[in-house]
Amino acid sequence: MRITVFGAAGNVGSRVVTEALARGHHVIAVVRDPARGHTLPAVVEVRAGDAAHVADVVELSTGQDVVISATRPAPGREPDLVTTTEALLAGVVRTGVRLLLVG
Structure with a gap:
């Protein structure tokens, strides 16, 4: 499965990334600050982006199985949180990718 994780370097996000990798999934780990990408496993694809920007959500969810x-x-x-959730929903509507909110 191809998974995009927004907030991948945070407490919950890093656990989601670890679990997804353990299950053999391909992960795009999205961080707002690229400097935090070094905290993630080397096998993930680290990308900069912001879940509150619809364009970022569209770009980073296109071709994925789940966000x-x-x-x-x-x-x-x-x-x-409301603004971010609205941007996430608007972005995945454009790509048809499923969205899971955790935290």
Whole structure:
């Protein structure tokens, strides 16, 4: 299975990546800050992107089997979760890829 994980370098996202790899899946690990990509296993494809931007969601979900969002807003910015969720939904609607929200 081809899986895109937004928030891949975070606490939940890194666990999702580890589990997906253990099950033999191909993973695109999406991070907002490319400097955090070094914390991920070398076998993943690390890409920069933002789940709150529809264009990024479309680009990074095209051709995938599923998109997993393990993002969370910074403390005090909880309303950003709505914006991010709307962008994720709008992006996957364009690509027809399934979306799983965790966290």
